[in-house]
Amino acid sequence: MNFWETITGSDLTREWKAFEARAEALPAGYRAAWEQIKGHLSLRADFTGRNLMPILDNALGLLEETAADGRSIHEVLGDDIGGFCAALAGGEGARSYRDRWREQLNRNVARKLDRMGG
Known part of the structure; x- marks a missing residue:
């Protein structure tokens, strides 16, 4: 991957x-x-989604192997x-981008309230 591909996301x-x-196969x-x-x-992607690419590749590989073995999805x-996806992305209870944004918003509001004396 070169610099231009990284910047453009190509x-x-x-x-x-x-x-x-x-x-599709x-x-x-x-x-x-x-x-x-x-x-x-x-829901667990970073800004670009780049962090999910290896996880998605592995999940798709698992589906391909499962289909080739004739096993059911449920199995x-x-x-x-x-x-299952939470475990893939870093364990049960792993924080999503919404959790991080919510925490940042709460910190910002708390700081503003502290400055206002409330």
Whole structure:
């Protein structure tokens, strides 16, 4: 990856297209699970989403292996795809960008109130 690709995000676009092409080759139930995984993991992305690329690659690889082995999605992911994604992204209770923004907002409001004497 060169500097220009990093700045423009073209490397991410290329990777994303490769993920989607791989996902299209999956059976329908696996594609549905992929869509759910993307939705759950997107909540844990940083500003660019670059932090999720290796996680998404591994999740898609797991789906591909599971499909090739003839195992069911339920057998591998269980009933809680959201919990599975939380574990992939850093464990149960891992903070999302919303959590970080909420904490920052609360700190800023508390500082303003302290300055106002309230």
